[in-house]
Amino acid sequence: MKNYAIILASGSGERTGLDMPKQFLKIAGKTVIEHTLQVFQNHPKIDGIIIVANKDYLKKAETLAKQSKCTKLLKVVQGGATRKESSYNGINSINDSECNVLIHDAVRPFVSSKIIDNCIEALKKYKAVDVAIPSSDTIVIADKSNLIKQIPERRFFRRGQTPQCFYLPLIKKAHELSLQDNESNNVTDDCSLVLKYGLSDVYIVEGDHFNRKITYPLDLAIADKLFQLKSLKLEDVDFRTIKDKVLVVFGHSRGIGKEICSLSKKYGAKVWGFSRKNGVDVSNYELVKNALEDVYKNERRIDYIVSTAGILNIDYLENRNIIDIKEEIAVNYLGVINVAKESLKYLKESKGSLLFYTSSSYTRGRAKYCTYSSSKAAIVNLVQALSEEWASFDIRVNVINPERTATQMRFQNFGKEPEDTLLSPKKVAKVSLDTLLGNFTGQVINVTREDLF
Numbered sequence: 001m002k003n004y005a006i007i008l009a010s011g012s013g014e015r016t017g018l019d020m021p022k023q024f025l026k027i028a029g030k031t032v033i034e035h036t037l038q039v040f041q042n043h044p045k046i047d048g049i050i051i052v053a054n055k056d057y058l059k060k061a062e063t064l065a066k067q068s069k070c071t072k073l074l075k076v077v078q079g080g081a082t083r084k085e086s087s088y089n090g091i092n093s094i095n096d097s098e099c100n101v102l103i104h105d106a107v108r109p110f111v112s113s114k115i116i117d118n119c120i121e122a123l124k125k126y127k128a129v130d131v132a133i134p135s136s137d138t139i140v141i142a143d144k145s146n147l148i149k150q151i152p153e154r155r156f157f158r159r160g161q162t163p164q165c166f167y168l169p170l171i172k173k174a175h176e177l178s179l180q181d182n183e184s185n186n187v188t189d190d191c192s193l194v195l196k197y198g199l200s201d202v203y204i205v206e207g208d209h210f211n212r213k214i215t216y217p218l219d220l221a222i223a224d225k226l227f228q229l230k231s232l233k234l235e236d237v238d239f240r241t242i243k244d245k246v247l248v249v250f251g252h253s254r255g256i257g258k259e260i261c262s263l264s265k266k267y268g269a270k271v272w273g274f275s276r277k278n279g280v281d282v283s284n285y286e287l288v289k290n291a292l293e294d295v296y297k298n299e300r301r302i303d304y305i306v307s308t309a310g311i312l313n314i315d316y317l318e319n320r321n322i323i324d325i326k327e328e329i330a331v332n333y334l335g336v337i338n339v340a341k342e343s344l345k346y347l348k349e350s351k352g353s354l355l356f357y358t359s360s361s362y363t364r365g366r367a368k369y370c371t372y373s374s375s376k377a378a379i380v381n382l383v384q385a386l387s388e389e390w391a392s393f394d395i396r397v398n399v400i401n402p403e404r405t406a407t408q409m410r411f412q413n414f415g416k417e418p419e420d421t422l423l424s425p426k427k428v429a430k431v432s433l434d435t436l437l438g439n440f441t442g443q444v445i446n447v448t449r450e451d452l453f
């Protein structure tokens, strides 16, 4: 039986207080709806996708789907005044008499392929399936005067998510019955209709806390952070895809850069390394330009460019000498700009990816680090901007944020520290490769000794 995803994107997004519906806002380099479409596009058991959009956004939705290579898109249909109407329009646009539909909020871009899998599996046994998680909040039932009528036992409560999934004839029937029923106008989801008319049991598939709905401005900020935290988990990266790809590493002679070179060589990449050791100082624009030209002359393409080159001089600003400061900024920040600027033409051609490094001090400056931490903050900002400038070229730009790492730079500045308090450069190299080969952009990838997720 075929499985179609209906992506509901016809909401007005009033609650965000922004002038554009939230599904069309950009997070992590792509609109929310593109992120959502990507999950269904990549799921092997989804046969087709229908987008339901407001009449003013029909064209935009179609363009975005095309832009994100959503080849499973079957049609974009016009939504209605309520979610229920939008969902009905989506359901009605399907001609197959026997199939399943997975009705999903466009504003839930974190839905996992595991949830989709579990829903499709559950549809073999049940005609209606919902996704929900236990409620961590106590639910109170209030009356019109804002007085609590009842506080039901929390353990029985779940919070509904989407997709809500159905055998098509069943959900069609539910909607048809609701057309003659004014009381159903306030219904905010499809499972309610099935229950209201007693058409079927509704089985619950376990959702997850990431599968959040973006509704309020705060949700946008949280979603941005979640993309940062989860971006690697969303990918299923196969390092073997780097075989025969051309990788250039600036800062290759030691530390993280060195580990990236060995790991990618192990998987068959053609690796070119540059550093001051072989005469390439990233703070010198001409040297960066020549290095990349040289690689291109030899390989006729460049797929991935990484710059780990950085220096750290610790002391209070008053004690620092201006020549050292200029050198630090020239390497740490101008170096990144030099590499970025010269990388563009090659990465445009290969639709490749660029990767830089920040430090955990980027979010908050630290005493004695002021020039280092501010140059690292600047890199994050630059990466975010470039990811937007270059999204239309299909170039991805990200930045790795490793916590204290066992590199020579660290030893030189801090002396010997217990091994188990430091991150290994090998782990940072692995995450770097994940990021180069993944498909997200504009992200700060935090690397810690222990994985948070």
Ligand code: C5P
Pocket: 008, 009, 010, 011, 012, 023, 052, 079, 080, 081, 082, 083, 084, 086, 087, 104, 105, 106, 107, 108, 188, 213, 215
């Ligand atoms: O309004 P609510 O938060 O329940 O919206 C959930 C999803 O339903 C959103 O993706 C929104 O775009 C969609 N929706 C719709 N048509 C409406 C209202 C909401 O497609 N009239």
